[in-house]
Amino acid sequence: MKTAWMVLLYLFIFGLSLYFYSTQLNGPTADLHQRLLPVEIKTIKAGMSEDELQKIVEDAKQGGDTLSIAGMQHSQGGQTVYPDGIMIDMKPYNQIIEVNEEKKTVMVQSGATWANIQEAINPYGLSLKVSQSQNIFTIGGSLSVNAHGLDIRNGSLADTVVSMRLMNADGEILQLSPQENTELFYAALGGYGLFGIILDVTLQLTDDELYETDTARMTYSDYPSYFKQHVQKNPDAKMHLARISIAPESFMKDMYAITYKTASDQGQLSAYQELKTENLVAVPKFFLGLSRINEAGKDSFWNAQKTYTKQIDGNLVSRNNVMRSDSEFMEYDNSRKTEILQEYFVPVDQFEDYIPEMKAVLEAHPDFNLLNVTIRYVEQNEKAVLSYAKEDMFSLVLLVNQGTDAESIEKTQQVVREMIDVTLAHNGSYYLPYFGYPTKAQMQAAYPKTEEFFELKDRLDPEHRFMNLFYEEYRP
Amino acid sequence: MNYKRFIYYQGTIGMASSMIFPFYILLIKNVGNSYAQFGWAYGLFALTAALCYPLIGKYADHVGDKTLLAVYSWGMAILLLFFPLASEVWHVYILQVFMGMLGAVQKNSEKTVLARYVTKEIAGTQIGRYHVWTSVATAVAVIATGYLIDFLTIASIFYVASLVFAWSGMLLLKLNMPEPQQ
Numbered sequence: 001m002k003t004a005w006m007v008l009l010y011l012f013i014f015g016l017s018l019y020f021y022s023t024q025l026n027g028p029t030a031d032l033h034q035r036l037l038p039v040e041i042k043t044i045k046a047g048m049s050e051d052e053l054q055k056i057v058e059d060a061k062q063g064g065d066t067l068s069i070a071g072m073q074h075s076q077g078g079q080t081v082y083p084d085g086i087m088i089d090m091k092p093y094n095q096i097i098e099v100n101e102e103k104k105t106v107m108v109q110s111g112a113t114w115a116n117i118q119e120a121i122n123p124y125g126l127s128l129k130v131s132q133s134q135n136i137f138t139i140g141g142s143l144s145v146n147a148h149g150l151d152i153r154n155g156s157l158a159d160t161v162v163s164m165r166l167m168n169a170d171g172e173i174l175q176l177s178p179q180e181n182t183e184l185f186y187a188a189l190g191g192y193g194l195f196g197i198i199l200d201v202t203l204q205l206t207d208d209e210l211y212e213t214d215t216a217r218m219t220y221s222d223y224p225s226y227f228k229q230h231v232q233k234n235p236d237a238k239m240h241l242a243r244i245s246i247a248p249e250s251f252m253k254d255m256y257a258i259t260y261k262t263a264s265d266q267g268q269l270s271a272y273q274e275l276k277t278e279n280l281v282a283v284p285k286f287f288l289g290l291s292r293i294n295e296a297g298k299d300s301f302w303n304a305q306k307t308y309t310k311q312i313d314g315n316l317v318s319r320n321n322v323m324r325s326d327s328e329f330m331e332y333d334n335s336r337k338t339e340i341l342q343e344y345f346v347p348v349d350q351f352e353d354y355i356p357e358m359k360a361v362l363e364a365h366p367d368f369n370l371l372n373v374t375i376r377y378v379e380q381n382e383k384a385v386l387s388y389a390k391e392d393m394f395s396l397v398l399l400v401n402q403g404t405d406a407e408s409i410e411k412t413q414q415v416v417r418e419m420i421d422v423t424l425a426h427n428g429s430y431y432l433p434y435f436g437y438p439t440k441a442q443m444q445a446a447y448p449k450t451e452e453f454f455e456l457k458d459r460l461d462p463e464h465r466f467m468n469l470f471y472e473e474y475r476p
Numbered sequence: 477m478n479y480k481r482f483i484y485y486q487g488t489i490g491m492a493s494s495m496i497f498p499f500y501i502l503l504i505k506n507v508g509n510s511y512a513q514f515g516w517a518y519g520l521f522a523l524t525a526a527l528c529y530p531l532i533g534k535y536a537d538h539v540g541d542k543t544l545l546a547v548y549s550w551g552m553a554i555l556l557l558f559f560p561l562a563s564e565v566w567h568v569y570i571l572q573v574f575m576g577m578l579g580a581v582q583k584n585s586e587k588t589v590l591a592r593y594v595t596k597e598i599a600g601t602q603i604g605r606y607h608v609w610t611s612v613a614t615a616v617a618v619i620a621t622g623y624l625i626d627f628l629t630i631a632s633i634f635y636v637a638s639l640v641f642a643w644s645g646m647l648l649l650k651l652n653m654p655e656p657q658q
Contacts, residue, residue, distance in 0.1 A: 003649060010553055010642050014635070017557035021631055 050173070053088070053197060057171040057465070060086060066467040069193040071111065071138030075145060075433040076340055078469025079192045085467060088197065090140055096120040097200060104205040105162055110140030110198040117203075118320055122275055127208040127319045129154040133241075133376075135324050140198040145433045146190030146384050148376070148395070150239040150260075150322065152231065154206070156381045156389070158189040162202040169196065169465035187456050190384040192432070194457050194466050208319050210269040211238065211260035215313040217306070218255050220244060220355045224348055226257065227377065227394075236261040239322055242375040244355070244396075247302035248295045252359035254302070255375075256309045260322050272318045291371050292401050298371075339371070340400050342416060343431035345378060345393040350426040357422045358396075361415065368415045369401040385453045388429045388446070395431075413437045420446070436473045443474050451476050478652055482589060483606055485647045487613035489549065489582070492640035494614040495621045495633060496556065513565055517572050524576030525583070532584045541592070542648060544585045549645035551578045556638035560631035 060067050068087045070080035081087060093111035100106070101124050106117055114135035117128065132147045143164070147157050154160060163177035166188055174196075176185040188195045214237075218226055223242065231237045242257040287304045290297030346354045362368060374397045378389045402412045416437040420430050429446035430438060444450045454475050458464075464471075536544055555574050562568050594602045621633060628636075 003646070006550055006645070007642070010550065013554055013557050014638065017561060018635070021560045 050167075050199065053093075053167060053199070054171045054173075056086070056088060057167060057169070057197070060465060061169070061171070061463070067465055068468045069140070069144075069197055069466065071141030071144075072113075072136060074137060075141070075192075076435040077433060078436065078473070079144070079433060081469060082467040082472075083469075090138060090197070093199075094138075099124055099126070101126070104207075105202050106205055107200060107202045108139055109200050110143075110164075111138050113138055114142070115324070118275060118324065121205060122208065122273065122320050125208045125269075125273070126205045128323060129160040129204055129206050130157045131323050132157075133323075133325045133374075139201055139203075143189055143198060143201065144191055144193050145431075146386065146388075148378050148389075150241055150325075150376060152240050152377050152379070153238055155379055156383075158186070158384055159381070160204045161189065162204055164188075164201040165199040166195065167197040167199055169461040169463060173199065183456070184460065186383050187385050187453070187460070190386045190432075192386075192470050193468060194471055195460060196466060206319075208269065208273065209238070210263040210266050210272055211317055211319060211322060212263040213312050213315040213317060214259045214261050215309045216257050216259075217309075218257070219253055220255055221352050223255055223257070223375075224351050224394075227348070231257075231259050231377075234261065238262060238319070240377055243305065244373045244375060245302050246291075246370045246373055247299040249299050250302065252355055252362070254306075256306060258309060258312070260317070260319075263316055268316065269318060272316055272321065276321050276324060288371065292369065301371075337401060337403050340402060340412070341434050342398040342400065342419070342437075343434070344396045344398075344419065344423045344428055345388050345430065346396070346423060346426050346428035347391050347393055348377075350428070351394050354422070354426045354428070357426075358419060361418045361422055364418075365411075365415045367411065370398060371401055372399040373397065385449050385456065386432065386447050387449075388431060390427070390429065393428070417442065432470070436470070440474055440476060444476065450474070478650075479593065479602075481647070481651050482593075483609050485545070485644055485651060486586065486606070486610045488640060488644040488647060489552075490610045490614045491617035492552070492637045492644065494617045495637045495640070496559075498618060498621075500559075517565075517568055520569055520572045521576040521579065524573045525580040528577050528580040529584060532581055536584060536588050541585045541589045542651060544581050545589075545651075546645060546648050548578050548582045548585065549641050549648060551581070553638050553641035553645060556634045556641065559634040 057067065059065070066082050066085035068080055068082045068085050069090060070087050071090050073080045090111040093109045094113070094116060095109045096112060096116060097107040097109065098105075099121055104126060106121055106126075108117055108120075114128070114131045114137060117131075117139070118135060121127065130151050131149050132142050133149050137147070142157060143161065149157070161177075163175060163180070164185075166174050166176055166184065168174060168184075174181055174184065176182075176188065178185065184195060188198065216226065216230070227240070227242075231240050237259050239260040240257065242255055244252060245254040246252075247254075287297075287301040291301035362370060376395050376397070378393045378395050380391045380393075381387060381389045400412065402408050417439065420438050420442050423430060424442065424445050430442070432443075432447075438446075447453070454471070457471070532544070551574075555571065555578065558567075558571060562571060590603060590606065624633065624636075
């Protein structure tokens with residue numbers, strides 16, 4: 001009798017639980033909150049050969065489908081996705097077609113990563129002229145965001161492209177270079193995948209070199225003159241980066257700089273040429289983890305960085321190895337929070353006035369969890385339609401930890417918009433591959449050719465075969 | 477007592493609890509926020525268990541092992557029905573406290589039953605055999621659930637495990653155990 005009651009009670013609770021679960025909690029929003037941009041993607045097709053890619057484009061044309069193009073998908077503003085569209089995963093399209101030792105060029109398929117190229121050219125003693133600071137990205141992706149890196153002597157990534165082939169919305173394959181189809185060439189570089197599929201690219205290379213690491217510490221106000229005197233004017237200085245403190249003790253004041261200068265004895269190069277793999281991921285990961293938690297963590301992260309920088313002073317390193325910066329330690333797995341990037345460009349001469357104003361914005365928002373600011377140099381370059389370097393600029397890359405709920409997004413948006421306003425007031429601009437926090441007006445202020453860019457898109461791809469959320473959000 | 481039936485019972489609850497434990501972590505991951513919260517969830521479990529053992533130990537001698545096993549089986553069957561509803565980390569903490577209590581009941585009773593019914597001279601063989609069959613059941617359950625979870629949601633695993641616990645509660649009826657001495 002007792003058991004019968006027990007069974008009845010159990011079945012009753014079972015029914016209740018099932019009812020509540022199915023009515024309240026099992027809604028479609030349940031698994032969306034982990035991402036900033038929930039979208040549905042119909043199918044993912046790996047484009048292995050040109051014919052197959054052509055077929056995807058033709059099928060999409062016939063079926064009236066939209067296409068988005070994806071590499072590593074590190075762009076955070078929906079550049080690789082479109083709701084209900086077909087996303088083409090370019091990663092399997094990654095052959096190194098030819099390394100030309102004499103001409104110092106490499107021809108690669110666009111899904112290859114910078115690491116793939118480095119492995120192919122390192123045995124020839126060759127090196128990339130410009131690449132992104134981290135080598136995990138695909139060539140097609142980096143070209144589509146018009147990326148820049150640590151090199152201060154070879155202009156922008158676009159300058160190193162000898163030629164490339166692009167498949168347009170009709171499935172036609174076009175040859176693009178600074179001499180051929182130039183309009184399309186400079187639209188596709190920094191074109192965020194809206195002008196077609198970049199198939200293969202020929203890049204100009206240079207010789208691998210041995211560098212001596214030169215580090216220095218300073219306050220932000222001394223940095224521009226340090227950069228001009230010791231880096232820009234020194235012909236031996238080839239690559240450069242700096243960091244400004246995010247630690248409470250020295251917030252937005254202390255800086256350290258790392259410059260790679262041609263070593264006097266190049267004979268030792270061969271001893272340093274082996275490509276390094278990431279080591280000691282646990283150490284920086286630990287300190288970065290600390291700095292996510294609280295202010296004391298940020299102090300210890302900054303102190304650890306300073307100590308480390310001091311230690312590497314005078315170290316010899318090959319150019320190829322400088323271009324293989326670690327990124328694994330930044331990998332971050334959390335279901336409720338995420339890490340976003342922001343990048344602002346400010347003219348070299350404005351830097352000294354700019355930093356205190358940024359500091360004021362950041363101090364007005366103590367909850368804004370800023371983890372790192374890296375500073376690099378970008379030479380004036382206005383070839384790409386969407387060009388961010390109106391004059392010689394410093395770029396500031398900000399790493400920010402934020403929640404993925406609506407309220408956190410709203411808060412971050414407010415801070416980002418304020419920071420961009422400050423940047424624009426100093427004749428600066430901001431980088432487009434990140435989450436769509438900036439307003440349309442801010443984009444038009446930072447990129448005077450915004451309208452031209454979207455008009456070009458509409459003219460070259462009137463049916464909008466290639467689409468992404470970036471277009472949707474920022475079309476004037 | 478029917479020793480085979482006890483093994484069968486322990487095998488059943490071993491199956492049910494191993495169905496949820498490895499995958500339970502996936503639920504905390506969806507609900508929780510950080511590794512620190514993982515730590516707390518499991519820490520609370522162990523801490524409540526520690527606090528409950530002295531009490532359970534005393535009760536075991538008064539009310540008998542069978543009653544405590546019934547409390548465990550039906551308690552787990554009902555508790556698991558609340559897991560799919562957990563959406564905040566404090567829900568998980570509360571569930572973990574109850575899991576800790578029930579877990580302690582099971583651990584203690586398992587050992588008292590063995591202690592009371594094993595023949596001292598061949599205790600090694602008997603306990604060994606007991607572990608063989610309960611472990612086999614556990615292994616089968618874990619592997620099968622791994623496949624099952626691909627087809628079902630994590631929530632459904634909790635419902636299935638709950639039904640198995642309820643079944644184990646029914647099995648207890650057939651288990652003959654001597655009443656406690658007093």
